Amino acid sequence: MSRIEVQGLSRRFGSVTAVDDVWLDIADGEFLVLLGPSGCGKSTLLRMIAGLLPPTGGRLRLGGADITDTPPQQRDLAMVFQSYALYPHLSVARNIGFPLRARRWRRADVRAKVADVAAQLDLVDLLDRKPRELSGGQRQRVALGRALVRDPGAFLMDEPLSNLDAKLRAGTRAEISALHRRLAATVVYVTHDQVEAMTMATRIAVLNGGRLEQVGTPAEVYDEPASVFVAQFLGSPAMNLLRTVVRAEGGRLTARAADVELDLGIEGELPQREVVVGVRPEHLNPSGPEEASIRAVVTAVENLGNEEVVHCAAGEIPICVRGPRPLDLGRGDRVNLATRARHLHLFDPGSGRRLTWRPAPVTAGV
Numbered sequence: 290m291s292r293i294e295v296q297g298l299s300r301r302f303g304s305v306t307a308v309d310d311v312w313l314d315i316a317d318g319e320f321l322v323l324l325g326p327s328g329c330g331k332s333t334l335l336r337m338i339a340g341l342l343p344p345t346g347g348r349l350r351l352g353g354a355d356i357t358d359t360p361p362q363q364r365d366l367a368m369v370f371q372s373y374a375l376y377p378h379l380s381v382a383r384n385i386g387f388p389l390r391a392r393r394w395r396r397a398d399v400r401a402k403v404a405d406v407a408a409q410l411d412l413v414d415l416l417d418r419k420p421r422e423l424s425g426g427q428r429q430r431v432a433l434g435r436a437l438v439r440d441p442g443a444f445l446m447d448e449p450l451s452n453l454d455a456k457l458r459a460g461t462r463a464e465i466s467a468l469h470r471r472l473a474a475t476v477v478y479v480t481h482d483q484v485e486a487m488t489m490a491t492r493i494a495v496l497n498g499g500r501l502e503q504v505g506t507p508a509e510v511y512d513e514p515a516s517v518f519v520a521q522f523l524g525s526p527a528m529n530l531l532r533t534v535v536r537a538e539g540g541r542l543t544a545r546a547a548d549v550e551l552d553l554g555i556e557g558e559l560p561q562r563e564v565v566v567g568v569r570p571e572h573l574n575p576s577g578p579e580e581a582s583i584r585a586v587v588t589a590v591e592n593l594g595n596e597e598v599v600h601c602a603a604g605e606i607p608i609c610v611r612g613p614r615p616l617d618l619g620r621g622d623r624v625n626l627a628t629r630a631r632h633l634h635l636f637d638p639g640s641g642r643r644l645t646w647r648p649a650p651v652t653a654g655v
């Protein structure tokens with residue numbers, strides 16, 4: 290059993306709080322991705338789980354047992370780092386077998402296990418080489434092999450693909466996902482790359498300034514971001530955000546700003562209030578009817594090959610639209626951007642948190 294329970298872990302460095310009261314319950318066999326911008330505390334949290342850094346608060350459990358004070362070697366966890374941290378003077382075979390020799394395994398057993406892991410990672414032909422004779426992707430596979438060889442209950446990976454070029458990264462991403470399915474092992478994986486998070490995770494935990502913003506499946510986090518921060522962090526180009534005033538008009542809620550009029554698709558009465566309305570670039574149709582929701586002017590068009598990103602301005606508000614090529618738009622064109630109420634995300638302008646008005650009817654005092 291390799292359930293990992295992070296119970297209010299915190300870590301301060303002097304006056305900096307790198308990780309602030311994080312709670313996570315990671316099920317056995319999950320692939321949990323810690324996602325967030327540089328400096329948000331991902332590595333610090335992972336290093337505390339690995340036992341490489343003592344927490345300044347909170348507890349940690351592995352398979353139900355409290356391991357907060359257990360030294361790293363005695364935790365049933367293997368860590369894979371961004372810098373492969375291979376021994377340069379040892380062959381691939383000896384690098385992979387290192388953790389087993391350190392545990393005084395018999396030579397024949399080490400050889401058999403290394404052969405087994407090398408076959409899984411397609412490293413059989415490289416076993417006699419030194420790390421400097423390998424490509425970045427091959428080195429990362431050796432580092433993975435060294436973690437795998439111990440059959441740990443859980444793998445902790447800190448940006449293991451960030452030294453690889455785009456093509457290798459995509460390939461290795463698929464490889465790690467396949468490995469996770471085959472081994473059914475628990476993985477905690479740190480990245481700031483939203484594509485890695487979306488494609489590999491069973492759940493994503495989004496960190497911001499040391500705090501947990503949201504935990505959910507990739508679809509939940511993308512489709513129902515819990516805050517403006519999450520909404521803007523996932524998705525490229527980022528979600529459009531419009532500061533509007535919402536009021537009830539004829540029993541329906543409408544959000545307005547200059548050149549913007551959005552029917553929120555919610556029936557009810559409400560005192561007028563400010564709301565940040567979010568809509569993703571792919572959910573705006575630039576050939577909407579005259580009376581469409583957002584009136585804007587095209588300021589630039591980017592050709593992405595299969596798609597186009599059209600930058601517009603609705604009054605002062607910059608708005609991005611993404612769609613299949615060709616959208617037949619040019620700088621200076623006037624567009625009416627249409628969308629559907631179900632594609633609108635509503636946030637409180639003060640706290641930045643999601644407003645859960647939809648699809649439930651409005652209740653007083655929300």
Ligand SMILES: Nc1ncnc2c1ncn2[C@@H]1O[C@H](COP(=O)(O)OP(=O)(O)OP(=O)(O)O)[C@@H](O)[C@H]1O
Nearest residue numbers: 302305306307326327328329330331332333334481
């Ligand atoms: N040993 C340390 N001493 C002081 N401050 C530290 C130390 N380690 C980390 N920090 C600070 O803690 C915060 C979180 O750092 P951390 O390395 O966990 O971020 P990260 O999310 O992994 O970022 P990146 O994506 O850049 O790797 C940062 O503000 C960092 O400067």
Ligand SMILES: [Mg+2]
Nearest residue numbers: 331332333447
């Ligand atoms: Mg880091």
